[in-house]
Amino acid sequence: MPYCQHCGGKTGDDAIFCPKCGEILVGEDIGWNEFQIQEEIDGAKHRANMYTISAIVLATLGLVGGGILCALLSLLGLFGIPFVCLGGGCATWAARYERKARNLQKQLSR
Incomplete structure (x- = not known):
């Protein structure tokens, strides 16, 4: 399971938004269009x-x-x-x- 780079909270595999801190998880390398x-x-x-x-x-x-x-x-x-x-x-x-x-x-x- 991936973790948020901002708060360290657990996130879902396809999450683009951290459920704990609310920061965006989408980066240029993730591939979301x-x-x-x-x-x-x-x-x-x-x-x-x-x-x-x-x-x-x-x-x-x-x-x-x-x-x-x-x-x-x-x-x-x-x-x-x-x-x-x-x-x-x-x-x-x-x-x-x-x-x-x-x-x-x-x-x-x-």
Whole structure:
């Protein structure tokens, strides 16, 4: 199993992005062509958009729904907190995929 030259973390055989540190593993000697890298960029952007939309929906649902339930039924409004937390998690994953797309775009422009 190959290792990342930046952080030393384990990577997959065909990985072009380190799952641990987020750095690009694609070098000129690996043989990835521009089309394959562009497909990875498009996939990362698509996933980032999905996670961003999910984050907005979950956070809004948690804040609005939790606020309404809290105003009407007191402690039942605490059920909105997990939705806000899930929204924050989705926002984190969206940022990760955006960083992946940005790093791959840099590699493609070299």
